[in-house]
Amino acid sequence: MVNYKDLGLVNTREMFAKAVDGGYAIPAFNFNNMEQLQAIIKACAETKSPVILQVSSGARKYANQTLLRYMAEGAVEYAKELGWEHPQICLHLDHGDTFELCKSCVDFGFSSVMIDGSSLPYEENIALTKKVVEYAHQYDVTVEAELGVLAGVEDDVVAEESHYTKPEEVIDFATRTGCDSLAISIGTSHGAYKFKGEAKLDFERLDKISSMLPGYPLVLHGASSVPQEFVEMANQYGAKLGGAKGVPEEMLRKAAKSGVCKINIDSDIRLAMTANIRKYFAEHPEAFDPRAYLKPARQAVKEMVQRKIRNVLGSSHKI
Ligand code: G3H
Ligand code: 13P
Ligand code: ZN
Secondary structure (H helix, E strand, C coil): CCCHHHHCCCCCHHHHHHHHHHCCCEEEEECCCHHHHHHHHHHHHHHCCCEEEEECHHHHHHHCHHHHHHHHHHHHHHHHHCCCCCCCEEEEEEEECCHHHHHHHHHCCCCEEEECCCCCCHHHHHHHHHHHHHHHHCCCCEEEEEECCCCCCCCCCCCCHHHCCCHHHHHHHHHHHCCCEEEECCCCCCCCECCCCCCCCCHHHHHHHHHHCCCCCEEECCCCCCCHHHHHHHHHCCCCCCCCECCCHHHHHHHHCCCEEEEEECHHHHHHHHHHHHHHHHHCCCCCCHHHHHHHHHHHHHHHHHHHHHHHHCCCCCC
16 A cells, blocks of 8 residues: 555645636646656646646557556655755546555555546446545545536537436535546547537536535646647648637636636647647658657657646646
């Protein structure tokens, strides 16, 4: 059993309370490798922003959960080296799907876990979430749950309203499970193809949910903006990403002022890296040292993360 506090990590409780009060959002970035982690930590150290580092199931398969946890522990030391005296870094399991997985993360030093029972029937989601909360809270690990299903583009259903979070369920769900934050579905989706036409989020629903749970931390998944500069750069150098579209930054700012205090970003990091790696290869066909082509990609991620923190989430200087 390793407690995250011994690793210098923090849970989400205090960072969310401050964010809700201040009307801003904490960035939650997925990471899969060293360059992404370096870019995120450097950007957060320079902007003095609290941060949530997320480990997804894909990341666990790709990089190994043990290695990622040690990387997060290393990130705390790296942040201190960069002059961040008391780093506010949370290590979070993204989309955990079983009690056993959540337990293994709690036991191994994660400071926060998500139990995603959103695809289960309501009562089963409650039972599973409650079981995870009861275990995690013994170690002061915070728990995110999900109510409502994020639409996927895979089945040609973009932002399917019938899957949106029902405001009339949220009080019952939060009270009976004891979860610390709630991911909601109001029209976002994972990946780089979020909207076929005009981007649209159901802010009326968000306002209803916030009024049901005043001051309660809400989470927005699928919140990448899919910056067109990266889509265009990637396409210019051979990618085929036509029609890629994300959540406009204006909408994220609005959500952050209406109870959303955690904004999940993965796709934007992927796009920033891919566009820059493609450009580097096109301009340097002789290159074969990974450090050469990963360096500009890492720099692009760092600059993108800083821009988001400063101009969209409003989390700079909140530590
Ligand atoms: O929630 C989805 C995240 O973007 C993680 O995706 O499992 O492919 O790493 P992944
Ligand atoms: P994006 O695909 O929009 O980056 O969403 C990431 C996410 O929600 C991770 O849980
Ligand atoms: Zn997600």
